[in-house]
Amino acid sequence: MKTRIKELRARYDLTQEDLAKLVGVRRETILFLEKGKYNPSLKLAHDIAKALQTSIDELFIFDDD
Amino acid sequence: MKNKYGLILVLGIAIAALVGLLFFLKNSSELAVIEYIYLLLVLLIVVGTSIILLKNAKEIKIGLSVGDELTEKTTWKAGYYTYLFSVWVAISLLWYNILVPERFGVPELSVEQVIGILVLLPGAFFIGLAFYFNKKGDV
Numbered sequence: 286m287k288t289r290i291k292e293l294r295a296r297y298d299l300t301q302e303d304l305a306k307l308v309g310v311r312r313e314t315i316l317f318l319e320k321g322k323y324n325p326s327l328k329l330a331h332d333i334a335k336a337l338q339t340s341i342d343e344l345f346i347f348d349d350d
Numbered sequence: 351m352k353n354k355y356g357l358i359l360v361l362g363i364a365i366a367a368l369v370g371l372l373f374f375l376k377n378s379s380e381l382a383v384i385e386y387i388y389l390l391l392v393l394l395i396v397v398g399t400s401i402i403l404l405k406n407a408k409e410i411k412i413g414l415s416v417g418d419e420l421t422e423k424t425t426w427k428a429g430y431y432t433y434l435f436s437v438w439v440a441i442s443l444l445w446y447n448i449l450v451p452e453r454f455g456v457p458e459l460s461v462e463q464v465i466g467i468l469v470l471l472p473g474a475f476f477i478g479l480a481f482y483f484n485k486k487g488d489v
Contacts, residue, residue, distance in 0.1 A: 302414065310418035311409065313484065317420065322487030326419055 287346040291319045293337040308332040357406060364399045367392050384463055391470035398477035424483035428476055436472040443467060 294304055301315040308329065317323035318333070325333070327341075334341045371392045378385065406416040443464050451458045459467075483489050 302412070305415070306413050309415045311415060311421060314418050314420045317487035320487070323420055324488060329419060 286321055286324060286348070288318055288321060289339075289344055289346070290315070290333065290337070293339060293344070297337065299337075304333070304336060307336040357403065357410075360399050360403055364396050364403065367396050371396070384459075384466070388466055388470060391474045394474045395470070395477055398474075398481070402477075402480075420488070421484075424486075424489055425480060427489045428479040428483055431479055432472050432476040435475050436468065439471055440468060 290304070294301070299307075301312050301319075305312045305315050309332075310329065314323065314325075318325060330341050330345060334344045337344065371389065374385075375389075381389070409416050443459060447458050447464075450456060
């Protein structure tokens with residue numbers, strides 16, 4: 286799974302720490318999400334999408350292969 | 351608030367272990383090999399919990415969460431593996447006492463030594479595993 290978190294975060298000039306504060310997680314969790322090393326819960330995916338003013342399917346890109 | 355209780359509990363463990371260690375050192379004249387291992391394990395637990403505590407306190411201070419869904423998942427997984435590890439340690443110690451002393455002429459482990467190993471080794475294992483999982487990401 287790939288994510289557009291880093292790209293959208295840069296658009297809104299947010300650091301990993303800012304986004305972590307907005308969604309109530311640790312900074313490392315945002316880091317792992319950006320690297321594709323962690324699959325978030327639906328609730329966290331929703332919260333991040335909301336914070337970055339986008340939708341979940343715009344934020345997370347699933348490889349069908 | 352939930353984080354606060356967790357921090358107090360971990361701080362309590364670190365202080366209790368450190369005070370216990372000081373009393374132990376004060377009352378023992380000459381240390382055996384197994385006691386050096388105990389000391390090493392206690393130090394590992396105290397240093398590990400202190401690092402976690404300091405990191406958490408720093409993150410709470412700047413308004414970050416310290417107990418999110420990923421931390422919860424990695425902590426549960428570390429706890430699960432620690433439980434399995436402690437069962438293996440218990441079985442290994444039993445087999446050690448059955449096989450090793452008779453064949454190699456070394457003394458059997460006493461009940462106190464077995465209890466000491468069973469309490470301290472999984473504690474140190476948990477700290478190490480929690481650090482590893484925190485660096486790894488999803489588990």
